[in-house]
Amino acid sequence: MKRQIRRNWDLYVLLLPVVAFFIVFEYVPMYGVQIAFKNFIATKGIWGSPWVGLHHFERFFESYYFWRLIKNTLGIGLYQLLVGFPAPILLALLINEVRSRKFSRFVQTVTYAPHFLSTVVLVGLLLIFLSPESGLVNLVITWLGGEPIRFMTEPSWFKSVYVLSGVWQQMGWSSIIYLAALTAIDPQLHEAARVDGASRWQRIWHINLPGIMPTITILLILNMGSLLSVGFEKVYLMQNSLNMTASDVISTHVYRKGIVDGQYSYSAAVGLFNNVINFILLIVVNRVARKMNDTSLW
């Protein structure tokens, strides 16, 4: 062991800045999370501020915003899971059925592209296309004889716009991992099934889908683990005073209360609550998955 360490000393030198990074930028903030249980006073610092126990958590649970935040965050997360999660799986199964190399390459190139647009540009595009006066979507709706819909300010539309634009942007990119899993399926299985007279639909259902099940399970676990960490950056950009009842989520609440208003301890408590719930969800789902079909993260 000692010889091993001595021989690889330069590898440890290489790791030194890496370990320093994780300590400073990941573990120091984790240690700093204790301000959630304190009353942070800037002049006294994190260490010197007085303990207040669960005071900030109680304040959050009793606040007017609590149920609204839970409802919105969970609602968006579940909608995302129900619609956003299966979309790339379907796309990958479809692309896998294409015989023409060229067409398959074309579809992939096109559907991956929106992944590289920034959140700011994506929300900008939403505003352009969904505008009640000049947006293309509403032009089509009025042309078909309907009334223009105020997608970006009507609270009841918020979740759908958020999730469906996410599908538009990420469906292609997220399908890559399933496509990789599909190419790993033994072609002999298909050959045998074809000889036995199985139709293409049956082969997808009985060979391809079971073949990528482990991948689906792993990604489902990861997705469940972030059920409550709804993409902050996009929600924040889509928010406005008119849709706030539907668009206020835990992470944007933390930003407003903490960074903007300077209530550090209170918002650290809200953020910690969110993190803990996510962590518990991840562990529970992982355990369920391991029991049910032997696939799990650890």
Add this chain to the structure above:
Amino acid sequence: MVNQSLGDKLFGWVVYALLALICVIVLYPLIFVLVASFSSPGAVMRGEVWLWPKDMTWIGYKKIFQNAEILTGYANTLLYTVIGTAINLLLSIAAAYPLSRKDLYGRNVISGMMVLTMFFSGGMVPTYLLIKDLGMLNSMWALILPGAISVYNVLIMRTFFQNFIPQEMQEAAAMDGCSNIGTLVRIVLPLSMPIIAVMILFYSVGHWNAYFSALMYLTDREKYPLQLILREILIQGQMQEMQGVGDNVLAETVMQSEAIKYAVVIVANLPVLLLYPFLQKYFAKGVMIGAVKG
């Protein structure tokens, strides 16, 4: 090819039709923006532009090059992206290579310490306070250092080093008296260009598109990256107009932004659009190597 049944043939056509529809839905908004950027703002607002520019004009692009804030933002973003990506790449290699070596004592402890941060973190407020204490508020480093290593990318890289660089070559180099770092620089890295290209793409797109850390940490407008300027042009003006709180000054910015918003989307995404076809063969590979691990 075996003779296909009628059902299978029909099925094939449905697959093609669905995929074609998906391509149209994904592609059309992008084409529309490109076309609209060359059309007169009035024609776009009246809904007369569909697939071909109407009253061709360069006015949007001209206005961008007269707008000092957009140009500074562009320069800032370039700077943050180049420096940020360089640091990302160096640190990721420094993390991934030692951890790819099975003879490294303690690699599991260090890996574990890294992976834990994927699932649990201090959160926004403690991180903000840390940046404040380090005196990095309103500086470029606040945008670059906190996210300097992505654990996910390190895992992809480590998997690549483990599975695609022949172990015997590294052992032979060590036998010939090559130090570990020498092996890394002379043997491993030259063989790892595909994965390095992927990392450059992932990290640089991340920096190019980031807006939130800039919103949180920067106060000087001269330091704003492009995305924050874009946010004002594309989102804030429109939002205020929709909420009916706009005043006269704002009405003017809205008209101004109407003329440039399409062109600005094109200009902002130009580097990515130019790099995309170039790097396309590499980047899907990167995701797939990540999948091998899973």
